[in-house]
Amino acid sequence: MSLTRQTAEVRAPMEGSRRARLGDVLTKRIVAIAASGVLALLLLIVVVLATGGGKALHKFGFGFFTSTKWIPTEEIFGAAPYIFGTLITSAIALVLAVPVALGLSLFVTEVCPKPIRGPIAALSDMLAAIPSVVYGLWGIYVMVPWMGTTLEPFLGRTIGKVPGLGALFHGNPNGGYNIFTAGVILAVMILPIIASVSREILSTVPRELRDGAYALGATRFEVVLGVTVPFARAGLVGASVLGLGRALGETIAVSMVIGGFNGHIGFSLFHSGDSIPSLIASNFNEATTAGAERSSLIALALILVVISLAFAALARLLVRRANRQMRASFARAAA
Amino acid sequence: MSSTPLSLTTTSRRRLSRARISNRVFTATLWITGILALLPLAFIVGYVVRKGVGILSIHFFTRTPAIVGQSGGGISEAFIGSALIVGMAILFSVPLGLLAAVYLSEYGTGRFASMVRFLSEVLLSTPSIVAGVVIWTLVVVRLHAFSAFAGALALTVLMWPIIARASEDVIRLVPQELREAAIALGAPKWKVILRVVLPAAVSGLTNTVLLAVARGLGETAPVLLTSLGSEFVNRNPGKPTDTLSLRIYQYALSPVKSWHDIAWGAALCLLVIVLVLSVTARYLTARGRRNAR
Numbered sequence A: 001m002s003l004t005r006q007t008a009e010v011r012a013p014m015e016g017s018r019r020a021r022l023g024d025v026l027t028k029r030i031v032a033i034a035a036s037g038v039l040a041l042l043l044l045i046v047v048v049l050a051t052g053g054g055k056a057l058h059k060f061g062f063g064f065f066t067s068t069k070w071i072p073t074e075e076i077f078g079a080a081p082y083i084f085g086t087l088i089t090s091a092i093a094l095v096l097a098v099p100v101a102l103g104l105s106l107f108v109t110e111v112c113p114k115p116i117r118g119p120i121a122a123l124s125d126m127l128a129a130i131p132s133v134v135y136g137l138w139g140i141y142v143m144v145p146w147m148g149t150t151l152e153p154f155l156g157r158t159i160g161k162v163p164g165l166g167a168l169f170h171g172n173p174n175g176g177y178n179i180f181t182a183g184v185i186l187a188v189m190i191l192p193i194i195a196s197v198s199r200e201i202l203s204t205v206p207r208e209l210r211d212g213a214y215a216l217g218a219t220r221f222e223v224v225l226g227v228t229v230p231f232a233r234a235g236l237v238g239a240s241v242l243g244l245g246r247a248l249g250e251t252i253a254v255s256m257v258i259g260g261f262n263g264h265i266g267f268s269l270f271h272s273g274d275s276i277p278s279l280i281a282s283n284f285n286e287a288t289t290a291g292a293e294r295s296s297l298i299a300l301a302l303i304l305v306v307i308s309l310a311f312a313a314l315a316r317l318l319v320r321r322a323n324r325q326m327r328a329s330f331a332r333a334a335a
Numbered sequence B: 001m002s003s004t005p006l007s008l009t010t011t012s013r014r015r016l017s018r019a020r021i022s023n024r025v026f027t028a029t030l031w032i033t034g035i036l037a038l039l040p041l042a043f044i045v046g047y048v049v050r051k052g053v054g055i056l057s058i059h060f061f062t063r064t065p066a067i068v069g070q071s072g073g074g075i076s077e078a079f080i081g082s083a084l085i086v087g088m089a090i091l092f093s094v095p096l097g098l099l100a101a102v103y104l105s106e107y108g109t110g111r112f113a114s115m116v117r118f119l120s121e122v123l124l125s126t127p128s129i130v131a132g133v134v135i136w137t138l139v140v141v142r143l144h145a146f147s148a149f150a151g152a153l154a155l156t157v158l159m160w161p162i163i164a165r166a167s168e169d170v171i172r173l174v175p176q177e178l179r180e181a182a183i184a185l186g187a188p189k190w191k192v193i194l195r196v197v198l199p200a201a202v203s204g205l206t207n208t209v210l211l212a213v214a215r216g217l218g219e220t221a222p223v224l225l226t227s228l229g230s231e232f233v234n235r236n237p238g239k240p241t242d243t244l245s246l247r248i249y250q251y252a253l254s255p256v257k258s259w260h261d262i263a264w265g266a267a268l269c270l271l272v273i274v275l276v277l278s279v280t281a282r283y284l285t286a287r288g289r290r291n292a293r
Helices: A002-014 A018-060 A080-111 A114-129 A132-157 A165-169 A179-203 A207-215 A220-249 A252-257 A276-286 A293-334 B010-052 B058-062 B076-107 B111-123 B128-143 B148-172 B176-184 B189-200 B202-218 B221-226 B244-253 B257-292
Strands: none
Touching (some): A018 A293, A018 B111, A018 B128, A018 B148, A080 A220, A080 A293, A080 B010, A114 A179, A114 B010, A114 B257, A132 A179, A132 A252, A132 B010, A132 B244, A132 B257, A179 A220, A179 A252, A179 B010, A207 A220, A220 B010, A220 B128, A252 A276, A252 B244, A276 B128, A293 B111, B010 B257, B076 B111, B076 B148, B076 B189, B076 B244, B128 B221, B148 B221, B189 B202
């Protein structure tokens, strides 16, 4: 890199062609504008949503976030159930997906025989490529009935009896269209994302460290638990937060299985509900612009994008710092 | 008599066997998790193929939707609409993404560049519905119509950062020596980029475009708010347009049995296209890396 720049500087005074220099300046300017366009895009998203949602936020103030009533005919809009629905479905997804994703990535990097390592990674990436709407279709006709008739009644009979925790798994599963089902589908959807980032992080743990532990007689279990995972911890947390960011914004599959918020508020995960994206997807085109309904939906989109991009930024910072640390310690080990 | 130094005492032997057992348990757990994690893929793909393959016929690809109650009918309008919308989105997002990627890889050393790089990574997590809401506000409201054009712009919001970020990595793989050789021959930098760097990266860049197309085809929420969907074949960018994903979404939620069958058929087509695109891209990337070395 630095060599190129030096060569260019040395050459510049000797070079007579004005056209070439003009071309260079022009190229740099054009690509720089395209690059700033990415920043402009982010700004545009925030400004457009803030303007569009301004009416609702102005009208309801802070109450918009705490009110639980959403009655378009009476011009009453409160976002609390949807914010809650978004957070709770994502939390379920994270709790279910992180251990499996971590297991999968450790399986690929530590245990699985070399020849099938590539194919397994490819399959996990294929899972990530399945479109949201296909998950939703499969969700409606396979997951929802199974959850409603088999898994959720079973959970209700078993964990549902445990004091405290049982409150989460209580009541009528509503035919399977509920928050829990949405969380499970989300878990499947974010699993490959967390797994592929974790895989990358784990594969950058310096060989020397692991070999050293093996040489001391540690078993694979001890190496993974004592060396690999602690070393990669920040990056693994980053991978999980990235999955969380994805879960928060996932729309179509969730909207197809979550059932819709019907005014009931309770602890149970077996109630139907709505997340912010699912509410927008199912109500946006029918909303009236005259009142505050559409503006309320746009305000919700603003809340959503702020939350999910904040988590995404946090995740990228964690992953990036983890990578840098690894490179630093690798350099130290090599020196 | 004392034991020889190499033989183990009972306690250390016990500890060793415990370590061995926990190691076995751990290894078995990882195997099980690995298989468990990939089960959904088999379930979903298997189920979609089983339910979808029966409905596929010539009419499925050549006809528009039948009226409720009538059997038969196809979704030709969805195939044409998907091609129209994603085609336009590619037209918008590839030049924008590529230019940004050239900036990041060839000029991107400063603080501004690292900020752009970071934010385009963050933008990869933009919720897809948000892209729909933004373009609805900016385009659908202004033009007083849902349209393929608005749908393509909504997809551009999502695809631009993908192409920018992935292309940067691809362009960086081009060996530094190539650039230096061209500069040594007296070529100005813009010519080096246009005639040496980009041609050398072209296969990798094709892959990023394939991945972006796969992503664009699968998106539903953004086109729902911008293109709306339609029952008729439409080639006019200014009118409401159907896509495969929208057709699946609407039929899946409908109460009509024959529509569910068509939804499965459409899901099979979408799944095959998307998986073929991403597997091809993956294969080409792997081959490109090997060649680069």
